[in-house]
Amino acid sequence: MDTPTTRVSILEVSAELYADLGYSAVSMRDIAKKVGVTPANLYHHFKGKDDLIREALAHVFAEKTAPIAALLNEKHDEAERLGIFIAYFVKLLAEDRVFFRLLVRELVDGDENRLGYLARSVLERPFRLISSLAGPGQSEDQQFLATVSIVSLVLGHALLAPLLPHLPGGRPDHSDASVVIGHVTAALSRAFHSNGNDK
Amino acid sequence: MDTPTTRVSILEVSAELYADLGYSAVSMRDIAKKVGVTPANLYHHFKGKDDLIREALAHVFAEKTAPIAALLNEKHDEAERLGIFIAYFVKLLAEDRVFFRLLVRELVDGDENRLGYLARSVLERPFRLISSLAGPGQSEDQQFLATVSIVSLVLGHALLAPLLPHLPGGRPDHSDASVVIGHVTAALSRAFHSNGNDK
């Protein structure tokens, strides 16, 4: 808020380099060079590398989370809302490489504190929505597992995307957002939206 | 098994540390210290850090891939074989932290060469099996997408496991292998093993 330009530039560059290279591989020198300032300047705006990366993460997550909240506040049929969320989530992971890689890095490398923050800031709201739509007639545990499965499907397709061209019968367009959305939506309606009992 | 050679010890320690910390964060000093040799010794057995990590990766993947191949050669009913593979895959990802993290790191950070190797060495064989079982009456593309979804489900549950306790209604035992196996198997039979058409 105080001095937007340099500080925000640092945050965005940091998020991008961290998403691409990981924590240890990105250096303060790299960030400073790409921003166009000196390394010492970074320490004026942030306490250190740890603080900088943490804030960069929060910056990107906050930025990408807002549309989800807005999306969930729209008035729609419940089943429709699930489809809308899935479409947004698939597109987000497919088109925003930085956000996707930050998310996966946190899931793999994040400690308890960071995972807690991730859950609260990004995933809790959509998680509640999906839970209410996933297998309405089932037990709480089954709803929870179904929700994890829905997120897993979207996340997995994004994670496996670069691998698909190397698999037998695979083509890059198997990861196109429209293809994934259609496939996942159809699969989910069969798996979790029928009146089946899960055991 | 006879006394492990120094070379194999180096490979196993390297895989473990790399899985935990990532490429840049693990140092030749760390590896040497944990193995019980000097850093210079590592350069006698391997050309450099790049070469060492690459070989460590191949070592672990080869080790974990063999049981899958054996599994697929057993004589079973086809639907049964899918269940057996899923159970093995879920357990592998849940119990072998090193393998799981190596797999995800490759998916996120691997270049084309490494992804090609990963596809050929680990994923191609199970992928072919699952493809033949996933929606037998459907088009080749639908079979392919269904297979990606099956892998996504298992991978996603493993990836999201550490996050579950932080989500509303989540408990650590939602990631227990037996729970995930039961849930995923049931969901898959509804989503991809019925005679549904996907669109």
Added chain:
DNA sequence: GTCTATATTCCGATAGAC
């Protein structure tokens, strides 16, 4: 095959001028 010793580069971080 394993060691000691070291070359060289890069890292995060700080002090202080402007």
Added chain:
DNA sequence: GTCTATCGGAATATAGAC
């Protein structure tokens, strides 16, 4: 707020004795 200059340490990697 941004810079120049630099410190102390750790990184990969090599040379050569045993």
